[in-house]
Amino acid sequence: MLIDKPDVEELDEIIEDARKKNPDWVTKYLHATNELLDKDPALYRSYGYYWWGLKRAMLEKGITSCGLSVDEEWAEYTDYGDIEHNVAAAYLYQDRVFDSCFVYSSKHSYYYLDEENSEKTGEECWEEGEYKLRDTVMEEAYEVQCFFTGQSYDDDDDE
Numbered sequence: 246m247l248i249d250k251p252d253v254e255e256l257d258e259i260i261e262d263a264r265k266k267n268p269d270w271v272t273k274y275l276h277a278t279n280e281l282l283d284k285d286p287a288l289y290r291s292y293g294y295y296w297w298g299l300k301r302a303m304l305e306k307g308i309t310s311c312g313l314s315v316d317e318e319w320a321e322y323t324d325y326g327d328i329e330h331n332v333a334a335a336y337l338y339q340d341r342v343f344d345s346c347f348v349y350s351s352k353h354s355y356y357y358l359d360e361e362n363s364e365k366t367g368e369e370c371w372e373e374g375e376y377k378l379r380d381t382v383m384e385e386a387y388e389v390q391c392f393f394t395g396q397s398y399d400d401d402d403d404e
Contacts (some may be wrong), residue, residue: 248294248322249356249371256325256333263333271332272306275299279308286386290401291342292335293353294376298323299335312382319376351378351401 263270278299282289289311292299297320300311305328325331342348353376362370384400391398 246322247358247360249358250323250325251334251337253325253330256330256337259333259337260329271302271328274332274336275303275306275308279303279310282311282383282386286383286390287349287399289380289383290351290378291339291348293338293342293378294319294355295323295331295335295338296378296380298331300380302328302332302335312380314380314382349399349401352376353378 260270263274267273289296297316301315301320303309303311304313304315323331323334325334342350342353355374355376356371357374359370359372362372388398390396
């Protein structure tokens with residue numbers, strides 16, 4: 246499936262800016278993200294379907310506290326072919342989610358190319374889909390955190 250993703254040029258700008266601040270920005274970002282997720286596991290939801298590429302990048306850097314499982318199908322859908330672009334895409338997606346105030350929602354909209362209709366019409370036909378993010382390891386960490394802090398656990402599942 247082909248999903249609509251940010252252009253490489255947009256990600257290149259993010260990468261260039263990050264490299265100016267720290268040539269090893271990916272490692273620093275991944276470790277900082279891991280620290281944030283240790284404190285607030287539900288925050289993983291803010292990465293939407295880009296979570297899987299980000300988690301794969303964390304595993305590549307030896308960061309395993311978020312678990313070892315990856316939804317390989319969605320990691321491939323969001324893959325740019327290199328770790329820097331994958332991390333930049335996850336960063337950008339999360340940044341946009343923060344702007345929309347749906348930080349802890351597990352439901353994320355996406356657009357995908359409807360190949361059958363595109364073939365019929367001779368034009369690209371994009372359809373909207375809804376992705377429900379669920380990483381069992383992170384949800385369990387969030388539930389445990391809620392238990393110990395007295396927060397109410399919101400599995401964000403109204404189905």
